[in-house]
Structures are given as structure tokens and as C-alpha cells.
Amino acid sequence: QVQLQQSGPGLVKPSQTLSLTCAISGDSVSSNSAAWNWIRQSPSRGLEWLGRTYYRSKWYNDYAVSVNSRITINPDTSMNQFSLQLNSVTPEDTAVYYCARAYSVVGRRFFDYWGQGTLVTVSS
């Protein structure tokens, strides 16, 4: 059974960096058949995919255009976890942030395991 455990602060000041970590159990961040994602949810933007990291003989990252200039997702193989950094945050970045595993079965892809969610509020 895969479990994803999120950690990180729930309050970030405007212009600072939002940092969250997602610890993986039951799978490996270096898995060749999974991708590790960050997704956020807010009343104004709904569910918004932010980006992913995955390993296919080497590491790859993909990011949403809306946050591409501000986001970094990094794997940590020693701790079997991955992290999200979002720079220069504004109140519009206030949301519940989720980590999620993306998996593929016969070419069909989906998010099958999710973290518990972290409400991050951007406020001074």
C-alpha cells in the first residue's frame, strides 16, 4: 500500500518561498513506472496541476505554464521523498496543496495515491 505524507508550513509571507515535502512509503521516488506530482486546489482556480518529477533512466521535470518561472520540484532519493518550492508567492497562491502519485496501466494514466493535503495561506 502506497502512502504519501506531506509536511511543511501552513503560513507563508508574500514574496517568500513556499516549501512542502512529500514522503513516500510503499513505492520509490526512483520508480520507472510512476511520476510524482504536486496539485493544488482553491475555490477560485479549482484543481490545478503544478508539476511532476519522474525517473526514466534519468530525472525529468515538467511544470505548468502558470507557475513555470517560480516552481521547482526535486526528488530526494536518500529520504525517498520529493519536494515543492514555489517562489515569490502572493495571496493568489493560497490553496490546499496535494502531492500525488501518477501511475500507468497499459498506457492509461491516473493519480491513484494522494497525500493528505496541506492548507497553505499566503499572508503577512
Next chain:
Amino acid sequence: EIVLTQSPGTLSLSPGERATLSCRASQSVSSSFLVWYQQKPGQAPRLLIYGASTRATGIPDRFSGSGSGTDFTLTISRLEPEDFAVYYCQQYGSSPPITFGQGTRLEIK
């Protein structure tokens, strides 16, 4: 970017009734990449259907998905009290971005 539009926004039904939720894409989506989730308050989304019509592990057979191209449907044949929640469709294509619909709220009438 593929935009997914779900309808209706809110659906009011009674337990035992049949629910039909729609997801329309702004351009054709491979059936392999269309996914449905259920979300209850305070919880993360839960995988229901992938590949447009394949139920995820442990999902009851009253849930079914269908469709192709730009029109997809999630059907719940006989509503149980625990089915009242928000439902999202999602397209997970071969290249980003990955997008979600805005959700349909299924409420008890």
C-alpha cells in the same frame, strides 16, 4: 491546453436514483487519458474511473464511465448515501498540461 467543462454544476437527486454527469473537452481526448475522481469535504480526491471506463480497485460496479472524443459521462446507477460528493473529470495526456474539470456537486435532494 485542453479545457474540460463539467455539467451540471450541481445535481440534486435522492438515494436510489440514477446520476448522469457530463464532461466535455475543448478538443478530442484519447479515452485512455480520461479519468474521474470523487472528492468529499476535507479529503483528497479519490480515483474512481480511468481510461474513461475502467473502474479503479475497490470501486463498486454502480459506477460506470463511458464516452469518447470530446464527450464523456460518469453514471452512478443507484445512488447510495455515501455517493453524495463532488466529482471531477481529468485528462492526463502524453504531454502536460494535465487539466481538471471544475467539478459537479452531487447533493441530496
